[in-house]
Amino acid sequence: MPEPADLSALPSIPRPVFREPREAQVFSVTLLLHGRGCFTWKEWTERLGAEIQAAQARGDADLGDTYYLHWLAALEGILCGKRVVTDEVLRQRKAEWSAAARATPHGQPIVLRRGGRGTP
DSSP states (O other), X not given: OOOOOOGGGSOOOOOOOOSSHHXXXXXXXXXXXXXTTSSOHHHHHHHHHHHHHHHHHTXXXXXXXXXXXXXXXXXXXXXXXXXXSOHHHHHHHHHHHHXXXXXXXXXXXXXXXXXXOBOO
């Protein structure tokens, strides 16, 4: 398991509150990729802000319950925009996870095996 991200290097930000593990995971992945130089924090905040504004223009009520969906969309967008990952690879990986989720019995952890096949 990777070491926790050192948030002291970032500008002061409020301590995040996560309602689900996936929210913490996408937050952690963002910090990890920023730390590896995939994007600057300024690029990140601009992308996230643009994603939130676009969602509001589409009618998002901005109640806080969709924040990490916007965070994930911004992360996907910035990584595709910087060619860290292609749109095609991202679509393929989402399809693999979806298939693995459908193949996993309720209550069991979803496992994405090498090659994209989920649990039988």
